[in-house]
Amino acid sequence: MAEQKPGIPKGTRDFSPDEMIRRNYIFDTIRMVFQKYGYFPIETPAMENLMTLTGKSGEEADKLLFRILNSGNYLSGVSEKDISIDNLTGLTSKICEKGLRYDLTVPFARYVVQHRNDITFPFKRYQIQPVWRADKPQRGRYREFYQCDVDVIGSDSLLNEVELIQIINEVFGKLSLGVVIKLNNRKILTGISEMIGAPDKFQDITIALDKLEKTGIENVVKELLEKGLSQQAVDKLKPVLFMEGDHPEKSKQLKNILTGSETGLAGIHEMDFIFDRLDDTGLSGSCELDLTLARGLNYYTGTIIEVQARDAAIGSICGGGRYDDLTGIFGLPDVSGVGVSFGADRIYDVLLSLGLFPEKSGLTSRVLFINFGEKEERYCLGTVNRLRQADIPCELYPDRAKLKKQMKYADQKQVPFVVLIGENEMANNYLTIKNMSTGEQKQLTVEELIEMMR
Amino acid sequence: MAEQKPGIPKGTRDFSPDEMIRRNYIFDTIRMVFQKYGYFPIETPAMENLMTLTGKSGEEADKLLFRILNSGNYLSGVSEKDISIDNLTGLTSKICEKGLRYDLTVPFARYVVQHRNDITFPFKRYQIQPVWRADKPQRGRYREFYQCDVDVIGSDSLLNEVELIQIINEVFGKLSLGVVIKLNNRKILTGISEMIGAPDKFQDITIALDKLEKTGIENVVKELLEKGLSQQAVDKLKPVLFMEGDHPEKSKQLKNILTGSETGLAGIHEMDFIFDRLDDTGLSGSCELDLTLARGLNYYTGTIIEVQARDAAIGSICGGGRYDDLTGIFGLPDVSGVGVSFGADRIYDVLLSLGLFPEKSGLTSRVLFINFGEKEERYCLGTVNRLRQADIPCELYPDRAKLKKQMKYADQKQVPFVVLIGENEMANNYLTIKNMSTGEQKQLTVEELIEMMR
Numbered sequence: 001m002a003e004q005k006p007g008i009p010k011g012t013r014d015f016s017p018d019e020m021i022r023r024n025y026i027f028d029t030i031r032m033v034f035q036k037y038g039y040f041p042i043e044t045p046a047m048e049n050l051m052t053l054t055g056k057s058g059e060e061a062d063k064l065l066f067r068i069l070n071s072g073n074y075l076s077g078v079s080e081k082d083i084s085i086d087n088l089t090g091l092t093s094k095i096c097e098k099g100l101r102y103d104l105t106v107p108f109a110r111y112v113v114q115h116r117n118d119i120t121f122p123f124k125r126y127q128i129q130p131v132w133r134a135d136k137p138q139r140g141r142y143r144e145f146y147q148c149d150v151d152v153i154g155s156d157s158l159l160n161e162v163e164l165i166q167i168i169n170e171v172f173g174k175l176s177l178g179v180v181i182k183l184n185n186r187k188i189l190t191g192i193s194e195m196i197g198a199p200d201k202f203q204d205i206t207i208a209l210d211k212l213e214k215t216g217i218e219n220v221v222k223e224l225l226e227k228g229l230s231q232q233a234v235d236k237l238k239p240v241l242f243m244e245g246d247h248p249e250k251s252k253q254l255k256n257i258l259t260g261s262e263t264g265l266a267g268i269h270e271m272d273f274i275f276d277r278l279d280d281t282g283l284s285g286s287c288e289l290d291l292t293l294a295r296g297l298n299y300y301t302g303t304i305i306e307v308q309a310r311d312a313a314i315g316s317i318c319g320g321g322r323y324d325d326l327t328g329i330f331g332l333p334d335v336s337g338v339g340v341s342f343g344a345d346r347i348y349d350v351l352l353s354l355g356l357f358p359e360k361s362g363l364t365s366r367v368l369f370i371n372f373g374e375k376e377e378r379y380c381l382g383t384v385n386r387l388r389q390a391d392i393p394c395e396l397y398p399d400r401a402k403l404k405k406q407m408k409y410a411d412q413k414q415v416p417f418v419v420l421i422g423e424n425e426m427a428n429n430y431l432t433i434k435n436m437s438t439g440e441q442k443q444l445t446v447e448e449l450i451e452m453m454r
Numbered sequence: 455m456a457e458q459k460p461g462i463p464k465g466t467r468d469f470s471p472d473e474m475i476r477r478n479y480i481f482d483t484i485r486m487v488f489q490k491y492g493y494f495p496i497e498t499p500a501m502e503n504l505m506t507l508t509g510k511s512g513e514e515a516d517k518l519l520f521r522i523l524n525s526g527n528y529l530s531g532v533s534e535k536d537i538s539i540d541n542l543t544g545l546t547s548k549i550c551e552k553g554l555r556y557d558l559t560v561p562f563a564r565y566v567v568q569h570r571n572d573i574t575f576p577f578k579r580y581q582i583q584p585v586w587r588a589d590k591p592q593r594g595r596y597r598e599f600y601q602c603d604v605d606v607i608g609s610d611s612l613l614n615e616v617e618l619i620q621i622i623n624e625v626f627g628k629l630s631l632g633v634v635i636k637l638n639n640r641k642i643l644t645g646i647s648e649m650i651g652a653p654d655k656f657q658d659i660t661i662a663l664d665k666l667e668k669t670g671i672e673n674v675v676k677e678l679l680e681k682g683l684s685q686q687a688v689d690k691l692k693p694v695l696f697m698e699g700d701h702p703e704k705s706k707q708l709k710n711i712l713t714g715s716e717t718g719l720a721g722i723h724e725m726d727f728i729f730d731r732l733d734d735t736g737l738s739g740s741c742e743l744d745l746t747l748a749r750g751l752n753y754y755t756g757t758i759i760e761v762q763a764r765d766a767a768i769g770s771i772c773g774g775g776r777y778d779d780l781t782g783i784f785g786l787p788d789v790s791g792v793g794v795s796f797g798a799d800r801i802y803d804v805l806l807s808l809g810l811f812p813e814k815s816g817l818t819s820r821v822l823f824i825n826f827g828e829k830e831e832r833y834c835l836g837t838v839n840r841l842r843q844a845d846i847p848c849e850l851y852p853d854r855a856k857l858k859k860q861m862k863y864a865d866q867k868q869v870p871f872v873v874l875i876g877e878n879e880m881a882n883n884y885l886t887i888k889n890m891s892t893g894e895q896k897q898l899t900v901e902e903l904i905e906m907m908r
Contacts, residue, residue, distance in 0.1 A: 038847060144501065
């Protein structure tokens with residue numbers, strides 16, 4: 001076989017041990033908090049039927065799906081006229097039935113409907129798995145990345161929103177990362193669309209607003225005018241969106257402005273309830289009502305949430321919201337849910353750039369036993385075994401290599417102690433231990449070593 | 455949108471919270487043991503370039519690859535004559551550049567070569583990720599399943615084999631599952647091929663032998679004769695393969711039989727070394743030299759290992775071996791490695807059928823706070839907060855539902871305690887706690903509750 005240059009598909013990544021240790025620190029922290037709040041884990045398959053995936057998160061999302069070629073003779077149901085660039089979508093649907101999931105929300109909705117008879121509602125679940133998007137790879141944007149989703153479905157109580165905000169606060173607190181939690185409500189945005197005389201432009205407004213941070217207000221306005229919003233409507237919209245003040249002040253103003261919109265007023269009342277409860281739990285200071293927050297996805301119907309790091313300009317590191325009918329398309333209508341998704345990759349980048357990862361991984365062996373030769377290695381095997389029985393991570397260097405090479409191995413793997421057992425040690429039943437950071441050596445019995453490692 | 459019947463692709467699975475808890479018990483046990491022996495985690499992308507995946511594990515494996523349709527206009531490089539059932543492979547290679555990984559070994563080899571300058575050798579790594587195979591789904595065989603691989607690469611010391619056997623022994627010991635660890639060596643099989651006068655049939659012999667357990671000796675013999683082995687060679691082969699005795703006895707006999715094969719004798723010496731060290735560590739009793747063990751994969755060159763449960767007929771639950779040149783194809787020759795893979799799904803099925811999963815999950819909330827209404831829920835939020843600050847998993851029922859419904863929720867989620875806080879409790883600053891298994895109720899202060907939960 002010819003030699004191949006090793007590489008991986010663009011937009012995908014390998015994770016080295018160092019990266020894995022840091023990633024697991026994030027995942028373990030998130031998982032621990034989810035569990036503390038009574039959420040249970042589930043997992044769904046990487047592949048879903050394309051019927052499940054398409055038409056849920058918008059056209060743009062459908063284009064980004066990775067499709068799996070049918071197994072076997074995938075041309076069997078294809079006629080000659082199917083094969084044409086003009087009919088690419090039609091052809092694709094004949095040769096591909098499955099795709100890789102685009103997010104964890106749609107598979108979750110599918111899961112809930114499929115297993116509804118086995119689920120205790122309200123169903124509090126979390127899910128930490130990779131998703132795939134055929135997006136243009138660029139810095140901080142990958143084609144395979146992990147999402148950490150936490151949702152509660154089957155309860156319309158706003159206490160769920162409060163709980164999710166508590167979870168967000170606790171996760172980032174444990175990660176020592178300062179954040180701002182931005183809140184808004186789709187019903188308030190609906191009210192605003194009505195107030196400016198453009199109730200039919202609600203979708204266009206949310207889609208345009210969602211790009212505000214990336215493109216700036218001029219481009220948002222341009223897009224809105226293109227979508228048919230009048231200049232007058234835009235002029236009415238801007239001061240409302242950029243209204244100043246804290247939640248009580250904004251709430252008061254909004255109640256005046258949206259007095260004619262039942263939906264808008266309902267949204268304000270929901271927001272008031274949430275801020276009240278956040279006050280009770282001492283969290284309202286970390287949260288702000290941001291009327292420009294829109295979230296692009298179609299399925300949100302109430303509260304929307306987005307989290308940004310205080311000290312890094314990296315965009316949203318966590319976001320979500322309430323969806324009133326996501327399961328409807330799969331045959332289970334009128335089930336309200338709310339959830340947020342933590343973006344592990346961006347959180348990783350922020351923690352790394354701010355130096356917030358803990359130094360010690362706790363993963364590496366505590367001791368490396370040097371291999372001096374056949375007799376010594378046999379002797380060491382027994383000692384290594386005793387340490388492992390005491391649950392002390394340790395290893396024996398497998399080859400009878402030069403001492404220097406073995407010490408270098410310990411150094412590079414950051415093993416803190418090295419044990420040397422030679423003729424003298426074997427004859428007198430002790431061992432020599434070397435502290436790799438101070439260079440200090442001393443003699444110990446095995447019992448003393450185990451005691452020391454504990 | 456029309457209603458869709460929810461479902462998932464055949465051969466794939468959803469994992470419910472109960473299943474996840476049991477699966478994580480297996481993964482956590484395996485991971486803990488791997489780390490105790492000094493192995494570090496890595497992860498590789500689900501998608502690899504097809505060039506990386508194909509031609510590594512045999513033709514059969516290539517057929518089982520899931521291929522990913524190229525994004526965008528995948529027909530752009532395709533001419534009319536490419537599109538034909540007679541040229542399916544050619545067409546496939548034009549419209550698909552990527553595939554889902556088939557196992558973790560080939561991506562690992564690719565990883566080692568790609569990152570060789572950043573790796574400390576010997577490189578001890580583990581990897582726990584799903585793999586995908588377009589196999590015919592049947593009981594116990596899935597199209598998406600997890601492998602738990604542990605390998606050391608860059609050392610030809612047989613102590614690595616010993617260490618892997620210790621790991622196998624410790625993993626199954628911790629899972630309370632009795633196993634037999636079967637060992638053999640490809641070099642012994644080479645020696646046997648030479649001895650029976652069919653050195654060129656080595657590959658055919660291993661492929662046929664690999665099916666012994668599934669199809670029986672008659673079918674293996676039939677396949678061997680079909681592949682051109684003479685009846686005389688088969689007659690010589692059978693008594694060697696089914697030789698009786700423990701390792702020292704078999705070793706002695708083999709040394710006589712394979713006296714003319716240098717490779718065969720080298721294999722026996724390797725096996726002797728391993729069994730000697732297993733004696734030192736008290737493990738030789740769990741291991742047996744099984745000369746019929748062949749392992750189907752091309753790339754094994756030395757020791758091969760397979761593990762079976764003692765009390766369940768489910769086939770191999772863990773297996774692996776030494777490969778002397780897996781990285782050669784990617785441009786890094788002469789790097790020997792050895793590793794084993796734990797089959798999490800089969801281990802799951804065995805543990806479930808033998809009732810070996812621990813009863814307590816430790817995952818569920820310790821306390822559910824009943825929601826009696828607005829005033830009570832506000833009051834409860836503070837108490838819930840205090841418990842969570844003490845790292846006690848707990849939750850407040852989000853809706854103001856009927857008591858019966860809330861109690862049922864606690865029951866179904868197996869929450870052991872329920873806290874009731876009504877008018878009286880609020881007025882006098884205490885709470886009523888109910889033990890869900892005994893029905894016993896008592897009054898406590900918050901401090902007493904926290905103390906009790908610790």
